[in-house]
Structure formats: C-alpha cells, structure tokens
Amino acid sequence: MLYPKTLEQKLGFDKLRAWLHEACISPLGQYYVERIKFSDKFSMVEKLVSQTAEMKDILERGENFPSQNYLDATPHLRQASIAGMQLSQEAFSDLKASLNTINLCLKFFNNQEPETFPLLRDYASSISVDRHVTDAIERIFDDRGQVKDSASTELGRIRRRLLSEQAGIRKRLDSILRNAKQQGWIGEEVSLTVRNGRMVIPLVAEHKRKLKGFIHDESSTGQTVFIEPTEIFETNNEIRELEYEERREVNRILLELTDQIRPYVPDLLKAYHFLGLLDFLRAKARLAQELSAINPTFVNKQVVEWQQARHPILFMSFKGSGKPVIPLDITLDENNRILIVSGPNAGGKSVALKTVGLIQYMFQCGLLVPLREDSTMGFFQNIFIDIGDEQSLENDLSTYSSHLTNMRHFLAMANKRTIFLIDEFGTGTEPGLGGAIAEAILEDLTKSGAYGMINTHYTNLKVLADKTSGLINGAMRFDGENLEPIYQLEIGRPGSSFAFEIATKIGLPKGVIAKAKEKLGTQQVSFEKLLKELDIERKVFAEKNTSLGIKERKLTQQLAEYKSLKSKLELNEKKLVNEAKAKAKMLLSDANQLIENTIREIKENKAEKEQTKAIRAKIEQFNQSQLKPEKIVEPAPVEETYEPEPGAIGTGDYVRIAGQTAIGQVLALRGKDIEIRIGDLKSTVKLNRLEKVSKKTYKAATGEKEVKASSKGIDLNERMMNFSFNLDIRGKRGEESLGVVDQFMDNAIMLGYDELRVVHGKGDGILRTLIRNHLRGYNQVKGMRDEHPDRGGAGVTIVSLK
Structure with a gap:
C-alpha cells in the first residue's frame, strides 16, 4: 500500500519516469514506462530488478546488441488479424525492419551460455517468429521497403513495359524540348517536368500558341505554362494505364501477403511485446549507468x-x-x-x-x-x-x-x-x-x-x-x-x-539572543550547548584518530621491515657460522693427515735430528699459511670533496642539494623553484636548498659529460599526472597489445601502484589468456583476478602488484 496518492510526485519519481520515457526508442518501451508501479510481491521485485541488471551487464560488456528499429507494428498486426483487410506497403516496411530486430535479439540470447543472462535468455526461448512470415516478406520487399519487380510475373511485365514507354516518351520530349530552345520559346536552363502525373514542357506564356498540345498548369505569375505536346498524348495515356495496372497488381500482392501472415498474428504480437520489454529494459539499464546504480x-x-x-x-x-x-x-x-x-x-x-x-x-x-x-x-x-x-x-x-x-x-x-x-x-x-x-x-x-x-x-x-x-x-x-x-x-x-549560533552569525543583536536564552531556560540552553560541544569534539577526535591511524600504519610497516631485516641477519649469521665450521673441519682434517704422514715418515726412516727439524718446519709452515687468521683492514671513509662555485645559480649550472651527495644540472628557473636533472630524473627544488658546484666536481661525481639544459629526462611528476591505472586494449592484436601492456606495467611499477585494471573484453578468451600468461612473467605481479560482474567480470583483469 502506498500513501498518499501523490507519493510519486512528492518523492520525485515522476522525474525518473519522464527520463525513462524519453530514453525509450519506441512506443513499445514507453508503454511499459507508463505502467511502472510499486510491487509488494518479493518474487516479482526480484525478477524485475534482475532483468534490469542483466540488460545493464549486456550494455557494459559492449556486446553487439541491436539498438535500432524498435518499431511498434502491433496496430498493423491487429489490422491484419481481420479477415479481408490489407496492410499497406509502409506497414510491411515497418514489419520487415522490426522483425529483423526481433530475430537479431533472439539470436543474441540463443548464442549465450545457459548461465549467462538466465532471465532474459529464458524469456527469449519462449518467443518465436515463424520463418514463413519473414521469408514471405523478404520475397516481396527489398531493403528500402519497396515491392520487388520479382514479387509476381505480372508485376515484372508491367514495370518493364512502363520503363520502355517512359524511355520512349522522354526521348520524344527531349527532341521537342531541344527544338523549342532553338526557336527561343524557352530558356536554355529549362528541363522536362511532371504535372498531374503526365510529362510536360515548361513554355513561356507568349509562345504557348506555337506548340500544339494541352495546357495542364501555369506558374503562379502566369508567365510560364506547362504543355503536354499533342504527339505524346496517347503515349502518356498508355503510361497512366500501366501505372493503374501496377497499383492494382501491388494491391493484389499485398492482400495475398496479408492473408499469409494472418495465422501467425498471435505469435507475432507476443514477439512485439518482447521487443517492447527489451526497449524498456534498455532505458532502465541506461538510467542505471547514468546513476552508477547496482543490484544490491x-x-x-x-x-x-x-x-x-x-x-x-x-x-x-x-x-x-x-x-x-x-x-x-x-x-x-x-x-x-x-x-x-x-x-x-x-x-x-x-x-x-x-x-x-x-x-x-x-x-x-x-x-x-x-x-x-x-x-x-x-x-x-x-x-x-x-x-x-x-x-x-x-x-x-x-x-x-x-x-x-x-x-x-x-x-x-x-x-x-x-x-x-x-x-x-x-x-x-x-x-x-x-x-x-x-x-x-x-x-x-x-x-x-x-x-x-x-x-x-x-x-x-x-x-x-x-x-x-x-x-x-x-x-x-x-x-x-x-x-x-x-x-x-x-x-x-x-x-x-x-x-x-546561526542567529549570531547572521548578525542578530546580542541583546536579543541573550533574552532568548533567558526565556528558553538553562536546561534547554545547556542541552543545545552540550550537543554543539560534542559535535566539535567529535570533529577534533576524528582528525586525531586519522592522524593516529597514519602513524600506526607507518609503525606497523617499520616493525615489519625490522622483523624482516632481523630475520635476514639471523639467517646470514647461521650461514656464516656453518661455512666457518665446514672450513674448520676441512682444515682440521688436512692437519691430522699431515701429522699422521709425518709420524709415519719419522718411524719408517728413523730420521735423524736434521730431518726432524725439517719436518717440524714443514708443519709450522702449514700452521702459518692455513690456520693463521687474516687481518681485516677497514677502508678509511672517503670524504666527498666539493669545489664551490661563486656567483648566482643560472640555467646550465651544476648544483648540489644541501645535505645530500646528489649533484645535478639546472634545466630551468621558475622564480624560487629550480628544475634540475639528476641522472635520468627531473625534479623541482627550492633555490635555498641548492649549492653551486664546479664543472669538475660534477664530472667527478657522475662520470658523465656535460648535458645541455634542454636535455630531456624522465619527469616523474608529468608521468604520474598522465598515468591511468585503467588500460583498455580491446580491438588490438596480440603482439600490439603485449607491447602496450609492457609499457603500462613499466610505468605502474616505477610509480608504485599496487593494483591495476586491464580491459580486454570477453570474446573467445584468447586475448585474456595471452595477457595473463604474459603478466605471469613479471616478478612484481602478486596475483590476478576477474573484475566484479557488475563492472565487466571476466572481460577485465585486476592485477595486484607486490
């Protein structure tokens, strides 16, 4: 139940209804717009909203869905259902165009997977347009909606005769016209024309007696008369008779065609209701796109x-x-x-x-x-x-x-x-x-x-x-x-x-406001004051919470980095200890082998004193060369030396950012802001943060040759402004799309984006598979997934970066 009766106007729904009415292509859809009403049945609401959501999905996917010739032919069909009635040529022309649209819609839904657009696909499966109807109309009418010469043998014969007679009469009239021009009866620019369905010659009124014939008309000024020469009068009569014959034959064909489609009128009316619903749903889907609306x-x-x-x-x-x-x-x-x-x-x-x-x-x-x-x-x-x-x-x-x-x-x-x-x-x-x-x-x-x-x-x-x-x-x-x-x-x-507070801001006298507070009473004033203070405090605490949240996120990030670094150091320490143990074990094994060999040699040779000394010297040499720890010499810190350069900083000069080791070259001066180039990067720095250095210092620090101030580097600011996280590659070939994706990924990784959106469309899924396989080769890619169904589904890949 709705209350009051003017609820639509009070809420403003009448404006949305008017928008939908305008968005419909034909009266078929407008019929449904006029009958929109509030439903108190859950299943009905669910069905209506889901149908709209499916149509919105069709439009957003960019599917090749028909958008023309949503013509309302139902009045013609109701006329055709009456025995003995004949539809006009214009009516059949509308039928031909709109039935073609209906068939394209049915073909679209029949080509979809069963789980795609289930409601609209199910409705489409109940609609049929018998081929006998479309074939019969196609046989009679051409693409311009005109009856074909081949519609019947008699019509073809009549039209051939008609063309022959018209050609003959035009030839004779051209001859008469040339003669009249040579005689000066008419101007050079005058040509043949038609009056009352008969071909005539425009003639200056003063010369009308010089050409025998019948005057059919005259100009508004009376200076020109339109004469049908006597010699072509009979031929014109024959042409008129042929035109009557042609009209009678066309009417006979149209009557026969109307009789042919009469048995199919009930099914055709149902098909046109389907067409009207699609027009209505298209309007609702377009409104949803306009509002960025969803099906929650x-x-x-x-x-x-x-x-x-x-x-x-x-x-x-x-x-x-x-x-x-x-x-x-x-x-x-x-x-x-x-x-x-x-x-x-x-x-x-x-x-x-x-x-x-x-x-x-x-x-x-x-x-x-x-x-x-x-x-x-x-x-x-x-x-x-x-x-x-x-x-x-x-x-x-x-x-x-x-x-x-x-x-x-x-x-x-x-x-x-x-x-x-x-x-x-x-x-x-x-x-x-x-x-x-x-x-x-x-x-x-x-x-x-x-x-x-x-x-x-x-x-x-x-x-x-x-x-x-x-x-x-x-x-x-x-x-x-x-x-x-x-x-x-x-x-x-x-x-x-x-x-x-508002009264004070407007400028109401303070005395008046004070009296009002007294009259109101302390309890109400205190209540209002408390509410105001709570609102201000809430705003302050909200800002503090935001600030604390940022700090907490930074702290969490630093803690994660610390734990990662600590874990790496512990791992490196274990690796070093294990390597030292392995090396010590190997040295100990070599030393034991040397000692055993020495003892065996002494026993076997019963070495004398000099030989024993030599053997001991050999052991000592092994000890010195293999077991003595190496001395670690830490390199002395190298102090960066900068040769200052006197004078003001200008374009082309070399500068150092104060407190940093980076040295660059000045590209442009913009007041107190200086554009500099450091390596391949361009940046803007305040003048008071720069120190002028010598050319020698620049070469020593960078190892580069002098670069002119006009040289171009990578302007991160400009690249960030021009970069979009959404890439649309629909319609591109495989190799071309991979090149575009590579450039897109390079920019995204450089600018630090964590999520990207690649629009490739659905189709057969070939481009999607190619792009995703290619992206898997990037170490920076953490994962990929389909977009939400309301925003493209499998036609869009969301790329998450590490």
Missing part, C-alpha cells in the same frame, strides 16, 4: 543496510555541473527500527528523508539503485510518507490538520512490513502541544513494529529516542566552528539546531 543484496525481510546511498535526481542534476553529492549511510534493523533525525535547517534532513523513500520505491518498481555494493535492500509492503505542505482550501484543512490526517492513517494502517517517512514531525501548531502529540504518536508507531525515519527539532523526541527500545537518534552533521552544514548523516546521537 535483496532479502525478504524488513531491513535497511545502505552504504553510500545517493539521491538519484540530485545526483543527475549535480553531475552536469561537477558538484558532488554527499552520500548517506543508514541502517534500520529489528533493534533500531525508527530513526529520529535532528539538526539545523538547510542541513540536509529533508534530502536524506527523500533519498530513503525514493530509493526504496525505485527498487520495488524494478529499477537499480545508487548504493555501494556491500549494501542490503529489505522488502516492505507499505510505504507511507508525510512530506511537505498538504494544506487544502477545498476541504478547509490547515497544514497541521493535514499532518494529523496523515498520522491517523499511519496509526491505523502501519504494521511490521511498513516503512514511513515523516518530515518536520509535529510542526504547524503551538510547540508545547505539538511536541506532546508528536511524542504520543511516536510511541504508538513504535509499538506497531513499523520502520521509519522522522525529521524533527523537538527535544522531547530526541530524549524519547535515547531511552526507548526500537528508536535511535541521528544527526545531520554540522560544522560547529564555521557554522556550515556538512550534509552527512551520523547515527547514534541527536543533533543540535544551532539556532543561537
């Missing part, structure tokens, strides 16, 4: 879990001017069913309210909605709204009376499957009484189990929401320091009206 998770229960919800009409309005729409995050569930929104006037409360109503209404009308993908849409059978001034002169109702009339309906009809929206709850009467009535109504609405959103300035409703189960406060954020609205909804706390 849809559940058969009462819930609102929306992220980044945007008001559709406001979004389209701002899109042209480039202004952003502040998105809305809102959650209503079993524990917090009714949201009480407060805040200053012009802070966005009414827009937020209409956003909720319009998006829920759109979805249950079968449209995609502008939300983030992690949002969840619930299902409601009733939508009640109380928005705007419903004052009625006819019924003698004041604004407040109309509000109470609406509340009476809400209280009588609201249930657990209802969502209601109330703007400026309780206004229109004495504040104390209005607040009390509003509180009582709100308590009853809470007991009904309904879901809703209420905008108010009443403090008692804010207090009630804070202590009542099922109610929750919300505030439209407001910059308390600068007194400017932020247009963001914050759930969980009430908002302040900032009435005194």
Whole structure:
C-alpha cells in the first residue's frame, strides 16, 4: 500500500519516469514506462530488478546488441488479424525492419551460455517468429521497403513495359524540348517536368500558341505554362494505364501477403511485446549507468543496510555541473527500527528523508539503485510518507490538520512490513502541544513494529529516542566552528539546531539572543550547548584518530621491515657460522693427515735430528699459511670533496642539494623553484636548498659529460599526472597489445601502484589468456583476478602488484 496518492510526485519519481520515457526508442518501451508501479510481491521485485541488471551487464560488456528499429507494428498486426483487410506497403516496411530486430535479439540470447543472462535468455526461448512470415516478406520487399519487380510475373511485365514507354516518351520530349530552345520559346536552363502525373514542357506564356498540345498548369505569375505536346498524348495515356495496372497488381500482392501472415498474428504480437520489454529494459539499464546504480543484496525481510546511498535526481542534476553529492549511510534493523533525525535547517534532513523513500520505491518498481555494493535492500509492503505542505482550501484543512490526517492513517494502517517517512514531525501548531502529540504518536508507531525515519527539532523526541527500545537518534552533521552544514548523516546521537549560533552569525543583536536564552531556560540552553560541544569534539577526535591511524600504519610497516631485516641477519649469521665450521673441519682434517704422514715418515726412516727439524718446519709452515687468521683492514671513509662555485645559480649550472651527495644540472628557473636533472630524473627544488658546484666536481661525481639544459629526462611528476591505472586494449592484436601492456606495467611499477585494471573484453578468451600468461612473467605481479560482474567480470583483469 502506498500513501498518499501523490507519493510519486512528492518523492520525485515522476522525474525518473519522464527520463525513462524519453530514453525509450519506441512506443513499445514507453508503454511499459507508463505502467511502472510499486510491487509488494518479493518474487516479482526480484525478477524485475534482475532483468534490469542483466540488460545493464549486456550494455557494459559492449556486446553487439541491436539498438535500432524498435518499431511498434502491433496496430498493423491487429489490422491484419481481420479477415479481408490489407496492410499497406509502409506497414510491411515497418514489419520487415522490426522483425529483423526481433530475430537479431533472439539470436543474441540463443548464442549465450545457459548461465549467462538466465532471465532474459529464458524469456527469449519462449518467443518465436515463424520463418514463413519473414521469408514471405523478404520475397516481396527489398531493403528500402519497396515491392520487388520479382514479387509476381505480372508485376515484372508491367514495370518493364512502363520503363520502355517512359524511355520512349522522354526521348520524344527531349527532341521537342531541344527544338523549342532553338526557336527561343524557352530558356536554355529549362528541363522536362511532371504535372498531374503526365510529362510536360515548361513554355513561356507568349509562345504557348506555337506548340500544339494541352495546357495542364501555369506558374503562379502566369508567365510560364506547362504543355503536354499533342504527339505524346496517347503515349502518356498508355503510361497512366500501366501505372493503374501496377497499383492494382501491388494491391493484389499485398492482400495475398496479408492473408499469409494472418495465422501467425498471435505469435507475432507476443514477439512485439518482447521487443517492447527489451526497449524498456534498455532505458532502465541506461538510467542505471547514468546513476552508477547496482543490484544490491535483496532479502525478504524488513531491513535497511545502505552504504553510500545517493539521491538519484540530485545526483543527475549535480553531475552536469561537477558538484558532488554527499552520500548517506543508514541502517534500520529489528533493534533500531525508527530513526529520529535532528539538526539545523538547510542541513540536509529533508534530502536524506527523500533519498530513503525514493530509493526504496525505485527498487520495488524494478529499477537499480545508487548504493555501494556491500549494501542490503529489505522488502516492505507499505510505504507511507508525510512530506511537505498538504494544506487544502477545498476541504478547509490547515497544514497541521493535514499532518494529523496523515498520522491517523499511519496509526491505523502501519504494521511490521511498513516503512514511513515523516518530515518536520509535529510542526504547524503551538510547540508545547505539538511536541506532546508528536511524542504520543511516536510511541504508538513504535509499538506497531513499523520502520521509519522522522525529521524533527523537538527535544522531547530526541530524549524519547535515547531511552526507548526500537528508536535511535541521528544527526545531520554540522560544522560547529564555521557554522556550515556538512550534509552527512551520523547515527547514534541527536543533533543540535544551532539556532543561537546561526542567529549570531547572521548578525542578530546580542541583546536579543541573550533574552532568548533567558526565556528558553538553562536546561534547554545547556542541552543545545552540550550537543554543539560534542559535535566539535567529535570533529577534533576524528582528525586525531586519522592522524593516529597514519602513524600506526607507518609503525606497523617499520616493525615489519625490522622483523624482516632481523630475520635476514639471523639467517646470514647461521650461514656464516656453518661455512666457518665446514672450513674448520676441512682444515682440521688436512692437519691430522699431515701429522699422521709425518709420524709415519719419522718411524719408517728413523730420521735423524736434521730431518726432524725439517719436518717440524714443514708443519709450522702449514700452521702459518692455513690456520693463521687474516687481518681485516677497514677502508678509511672517503670524504666527498666539493669545489664551490661563486656567483648566482643560472640555467646550465651544476648544483648540489644541501645535505645530500646528489649533484645535478639546472634545466630551468621558475622564480624560487629550480628544475634540475639528476641522472635520468627531473625534479623541482627550492633555490635555498641548492649549492653551486664546479664543472669538475660534477664530472667527478657522475662520470658523465656535460648535458645541455634542454636535455630531456624522465619527469616523474608529468608521468604520474598522465598515468591511468585503467588500460583498455580491446580491438588490438596480440603482439600490439603485449607491447602496450609492457609499457603500462613499466610505468605502474616505477610509480608504485599496487593494483591495476586491464580491459580486454570477453570474446573467445584468447586475448585474456595471452595477457595473463604474459603478466605471469613479471616478478612484481602478486596475483590476478576477474573484475566484479557488475563492472565487466571476466572481460577485465585486476592485477595486484607486490
């Protein structure tokens, strides 16, 4: 149930309906637009939205889907269904073009995989256009919608005779025309023309007696007459008779063709309803693209879990001017069913309210909605709204009376499957009484189990929401320091009206504001003051949390780097120890072998004293050469010497960045900013950070020859500005695409991007496989995956870099 009857106009859905009506190609689609209505059946909503999502997917994939000749031929078919009726040549021309579009649509869906576009493919499978119909029309009509000469033997004969007679009469008329020009009866630029279906010669009126014939017409000035010469009169009569014969034969052919297609009219009407639905779905899909809308998770229960919800009409309005729409995050569930929104006037409360109503209404009308993908849409059978001034002169109702009339309906009809929206709850009467009535109504609405959103300035409703189960406060954020609205909804706390602050900013006398505070009472002033202070404190703490978050991320990164470095050092230490142990074991083995050989030699030879000394000297030599530790000499630190160069820094000079060893050459001066080249890189540095050095120092530090100031390096700033993380290679050949991808990857790795997007299309998957196999050869590639189905699916590869 919808309430009131003007709900569409109040929410602005009538503007979306008008947009869809304009986006349809033919009356077939517009017929469906005019019949869009809110559905309270879950399965129907699910089907309508899914069909729209499938069509949006078709358009975004760039599939070769028909987009022309969505012609409405249903009036012609209804006429053809009557026995004895004959369709005109124009009617058959429309039928031929539109039936071709229907067949192309059916062919498109028949060529898809079973799991692709299941709803539309299933609908298409129930539609058929008998080949007898299309073949019969193709046999009779050409591509321009004209009846072919071959449509019948008699028609071919008549048209051949007609062409022959027309050629003969033109030849004779050309001869008469040349003679009239030679006689000076007509000008050189005059040519043959047709009057009353007969070929005639334009003749100057004063010479009309000089040419025998019949005058068929004259010019508006009377200076020219159009004469049919006597000698071609009979031939013209024959041509007219042939034209009558041709018309009779064409009518006979069209009547016969109409009789042929009559038995197929019911199936054809069904096919045209299918064509109209596709036109309608194309319009809905185009609207979804315009709004960046999606098909969120849809559940058969009462819930609102929306992220980044945007008001559709406001979004389209701002899109042209480039202004952003502040998105809305809102959650209503079993524990917090009714949201009480407060805040200053012009802070966005009414827009937020209409956003909720319009998006829920759109979805249950079968449209995609502008939300983030992690949002969840619930299902409601009733939508009640109380928005705007419903004052009625006819019924003698004041604004407040109309509000109470609406509340009476809400209280009588609201249930657990209802969502209601109330703007400026309780206004229109004495504040104390209005607040009390509003509180009582709100308590009853809470007991009904309904879901809703209420905008108010009443403090008692804010207090009630804070202590009542099922109610929750919300505030439209407001910059308390600068007194400017932020247009963001914050759930969980009430908002302040900032009435005194705004009055102060506008310039209302301080004495008046002070008196107002006295009259209001300390309790209310303190409450408003507390809300303001909380809003300011929240902003400060939010900034501090952001700063702490950045620091925490840096600390986490440094800790990870430290752990990685520590792990590498420990690993290197173990490797060195193991290598030392292995070397020591080898040396010990060699020493033992030497000693054993020496002992054996002494025993075998019973060596004398001199021989023993020689053997001992040999052992000592081994000890000195193999076991003595090597002395480690640490190189003395090399001090960089720079020869300063006197004078001001100019283009082509060599400079050093203060505190660094990098030396470069000046490319350009821009006031206090200097563009320098260091190696292959260009950078901009402040003048006060540079020291001028000699040419000798530059050559010693870089080992390069002098480079002219006009030399070009790699400008990272320019490359970063021109780089896009999205690469579209559709339509390119294999080798060409690999070259483009290599250049794309080089730039991305240099600029430090961590995720890239390569659009290659689906097709047969050949280009996708080629690109992915090529990317696997990059060490910097961490992984690859398909894009989300709503943004291209398997036609797009997301590349994650290390």
